[in-house]
Amino acid sequence: NAGVTQTPKFQVLKTGQSMTLQCAQDMNHEYMSWYRQDPGMGLRLIHYSVGAGITDQGEVPNGYNVSRSTTEDFPLRLLSAAPSQTSVYFCASGGRSPQHFGDGTRLSIL
Amino acid sequence: AQSVTQLGSHVSVSEGALVLLRCNYSSSVPPYLFWYVQYPNQGLQLLLKYTTGATLVKGINGFEAEFKKSETSFHLTKPSAHMSDAAEYFCAVSEANFGNEKLTFGTGTRLTIIP
Numbered sequence: 001n002a003g004v005t006q007t008p009k010f011q012v013l014k015t016g017q018s019m020t021l022q023c024a025q026d027m028n029h030e031y032m033s034w035y036r037q038d039p040g041m042g043l044r045l046i047h048y049s050v051g052a053g054i055t056d057q058g059e060v061p062n063g064y065n066v067s068r069s070t071t072e073d074f075p076l077r078l079l080s081a082a083p084s085q086t087s088v089y090f091c092a093s094g095g096r097s098p099q100h101f102g103d104g105t106r107l108s109i110l
Numbered sequence: 111a112q113s114v115t116q117l118g119s120h121v122s123v124s125e126g127a128l129v130l131l132r133c134n135y136s137s138s139v140p141p142y143l144f145w146y147v148q149y150p151n152q153g154l155q156l157l158l159k160y161t162t163g164a165t166l167v168k169g170i171n172g173f174e175a176e177f178k179k180s181e182t183s184f185h186l187t188k189p190s191a192h193m194s195d196a197a198e199y200f201c202a203v204s205e206a207n208f209g210n211e212k213l214t215f216g217t218g219t220r221l222t223i224i225p
Contacts, residue, residue: 004153031210031211033211033213035215040217041217042114042200042215042216042218043154043200043215044215045212045213048211050211058212059214090153090154092153094210094211095210095211096209096210097210098144098156098159099156099210099211099213101146101153101154101155102153103152103153104151104152104153
């Protein structure tokens with residue numbers, strides 16, 4: 001089925017470790033974004049991209065890096081994980097159409 | 111800057127009763143407004159959206175919302191609640207310049223349906 005695919009679905013890290021959350025879409029959307037969801041805070045925009053080679057910061061970008069080398073992929077990198085980054089992460093794609101969301105990655109930092 | 115306020119983090123209604131979930135927004139320019147639904151352990155699904163034109167917007171699963179500029183509101187309603195409506199609902203806004211992009215979300219309303 002067409003849509004937004006996120007991997008992994010679950011991950012546990014130790015403080016200071018690095019990892020990359022993967023996001024891929026097959027709808028040829030120009031716009032892609034990453035959100036984090038925390039209890040009582042809704043979804044907050046981390047980074048977004050309006051096309052290959054173009055990225056920008058959202059509301060809560062600190063501690064995260066992104067790149068967009070292809071239209072399809074938009075990975076999110078945690079360089080040195082901190083307990084405050086424990087959250088559920090959602091990738092979304094859209095543009096001319098409203099954003100489609102992946103099923104999320106549940107990340108715990110110990 | 112834009113913002114969204116959802117009144118009531120938890121709402122309970124009886125099966126068959128009216129569902130009303132409240133959303134107020136602030137935006138310095140004409141907004142695009144969205145309602146998304148999230149079922150447990152899933153991503154968000156679009157229920158409906160307002161861009162321009164008719165202020166009463168119909169969505170999936172029998173939901174509708176009305177854009178009221180004078181009240182800066184975009185409340186979500188459904189005439190008769192069903193057990194399958196139990197989920198978390200998020201209102202979101204983007205400035206019209208950005209269309210479907212750069213959404214600002216409210217903190218969500220968890221809807222419980224009482225049998």
